[in-house]
Amino acid sequence: MAIADRKLREKTERRQAILDAALHLFIEQGFEKVSMRNIADAIEYSPATIYLYFKDKNELLLDLQTQSFKQMAQELNAVANIEHPAEQLRAFGEQFLSFAFRHPELFELMFIMNGPMVAAQACAGATAWPGGGSAFAQVVAIVQRGIDTGVFRPQNADSTALMVWAQVHGLAALFLRQRLVVMPEERREPAMHEALAQFYDLVRRAL
Amino acid sequence: MAIADRKLREKTERRQAILDAALHLFIEQGFEKVSMRNIADAIEYSPATIYLYFKDKNELLLDLQTQSFKQMAQELNAVANIEHPAEQLRAFGEQFLSFAFRHPELFELMFIMNGPMVAAQACAGATAWPGGGSAFAQVVAIVQRGIDTGVFRPQNADSTALMVWAQVHGLAALFLRQRLVVMPEERREPAMHEALAQFYDLVRRAL
DNA sequence: AAATTTAGTGAACAGTGTTTATTATCTAAC
DNA sequence: GTTAGATAATAAACACTGTTCACTAAATTT
Numbered sequence: 001m002a003i004a005d006r007k008l009r010e011k012t013e014r015r016q017a018i019l020d021a022a023l024h025l026f027i028e029q030g031f032e033k034v035s036m037r038n039i040a041d042a043i044e045y046s047p048a049t050i051y052l053y054f055k056d057k058n059e060l061l062l063d064l065q066t067q068s069f070k071q072m073a074q075e076l077n078a079v080a081n082i083e084h085p086a087e088q089l090r091a092f093g094e095q096f097l098s099f100a101f102r103h104p105e106l107f108e109l110m111f112i113m114n115g116p117m118v119a120a121q122a123c124a125g126a127t128a129w130p131g132g133g134s135a136f137a138q139v140v141a142i143v144q145r146g147i148d149t150g151v152f153r154p155q156n157a158d159s160t161a162l163m164v165w166a167q168v169h170g171l172a173a174l175f176l177r178q179r180l181v182v183m184p185e186e187r188r189e190p191a192m193h194e195a196l197a198q199f200y201d202l203v204r205r206a207l
Numbered sequence: 208m209a210i211a212d213r214k215l216r217e218k219t220e221r222r223q224a225i226l227d228a229a230l231h232l233f234i235e236q237g238f239e240k241v242s243m244r245n246i247a248d249a250i251e252y253s254p255a256t257i258y259l260y261f262k263d264k265n266e267l268l269l270d271l272q273t274q275s276f277k278q279m280a281q282e283l284n285a286v287a288n289i290e291h292p293a294e295q296l297r298a299f300g301e302q303f304l305s306f307a308f309r310h311p312e313l314f315e316l317m318f319i320m321n322g323p324m325v326a327a328q329a330c331a332g333a334t335a336w337p338g339g340g341s342a343f344a345q346v347v348a349i350v351q352r353g354i355d356t357g358v359f360r361p362q363n364a365d366s367t368a369l370m371v372w373a374q375v376h377g378l379a380a381l382f383l384r385q386r387l388v389v390m391p392e393e394r395r396e397p398a399m400h401e402a403l404a405q406f407y408d409l410v411r412r413a414l
Numbered sequence: 415a416a417a418t419t420t421a422g423t424g425a426a427c428a429g430t431g432t433t434t435a436t437t438a439t440c441t442a443a444c
Numbered sequence: 445g446t447t448a449g450a451t452a453a454t455a456a457a458c459a460c461t462g463t464t465c466a467c468t469a470a471a472t473t474t
Contacts, residue, residue: 170377
């Protein structure tokens with residue numbers, strides 16, 4: 001069935017073309033300023049065509065979110081070979097922040113926007129979130145290794161990982177959502193990195 | 208000029224009536240499902256009337272945000288009389304989380320939404336954010352007192368305060384934005400409180 | 415009593431996400 | 445090779461959104 005194969009291939013190609021165009025627009029102009037019609041214009045199709053490939057806008061966003069998580073996972077692999085767990089956590093945090101700064105729109109999609117999560121919970125059961133799941137598992141693994149090797153004191157690895165995740169997410173989210181206007185412009189980025197350094201100092205001293 | 212006084216009073220009263228109606232709707236139905244027309248319906252005025260009292264929707268949101276910060280400040284006063292700085296920080300964190308859980312819409316308005324910050328930066332200079340400013344100052348004050356009394360090791364109080372703020376904000380934001388679906392439903396709230404407890408354990412041991 | 419300021423509105427504009435009836439095209443069976 | 449049927453794409457519409465503006469009616473001042 002060569003014809004059916006080609007049809008399927010073309011279908012997934014067009015689907016990916018829509019995703020690519022959408023991501024481009026979102027990154028360039030931000031999520032608030034890009035509509036389904038804009039995306040349709042960019043790929044030179046009718047708006048209704050997009051709905052042949054995606055149930056709705058949220059599903060499109062979820063697909064982009066999953067792609068973004070893959071990209072982040074790839075970038076976070078840079079910390080995979082650091083032996084000391086505390087040092088590895090520190091590197092992870094800085095890599096995470098760096099990702100958030102270099103790709104603010106992707107960060108928003110992955111950790112702030114509601115749309116993709118609505119789609120995730122609609123399509124799968126209440127517990128399935130492929131992208132975020134593996135990202136969090138990465139943190140849990142680092143913490144667990146720290147506990148297993150006796151570097152960290154015994155603890156619930158998942159709540160410790162949550163503490164780490166909340167710390168880095170909190171810093172990035174407060175900054176990207178303009179909540180650091182409480183401090184003078186020139187102090188914002190330095191204070192973030194100092195806060196992160198202090199946090200990992202606490203981890204190294206007392207975890 | 209008794210008439211002018213009455214007019215001014217009526218004007219601010221109607222303005223507050225709009226804010227009250229809007230807040231009610233937002234809390235009940237969420238920000239995404241409430242439009243300017245819905246608010247106008249609730250107060251039995253035309254949509255255009257709202258624009259006689261607010262420049263645009265963002266300005267209305269900013270006013271509600273400022274009110275919300277006042278409410279939170281009031282609730283956070285419960286921790287004002289705790290002597291030990293580390294214990295005070297812990298109580299602050301739990302009070303903060305409690306507020307976020309009891310008033311998820313207000314939390315969203317204060318710490319996540321873009322709209323109010325757009326209005327804030329439009330009406331004032333790039334550094335004015337009355338609501339958030341005093342909230343953050345409260346954390347800085349606790350930390351500073353800890354440093355001054357020799358309980359905490361000397362540090363930049365603002366970056367330490369940022370670390371604390373990011374921790375509690377991160378936990379609340381991840382939860383409220385459905386990012387804790389990575390763990391089983393029954394673990395989510397417990398893991399949050401464990402993470403917070405671990406964080407303040409680190410603070411007590413090593414700050 | 416007339417002129418003027420003020421408060422409020424209906425209707426419109428340009429945009430949004432989404433659905434549906436309709437058309438054109440490409441595939442499969444006779 | 446022609447006809448019946450699946451597939452792909454669309455134009456047009458629906459019910460919304462935030463916002464503006466010409467216009468009316470009432471209250472105040474002269």
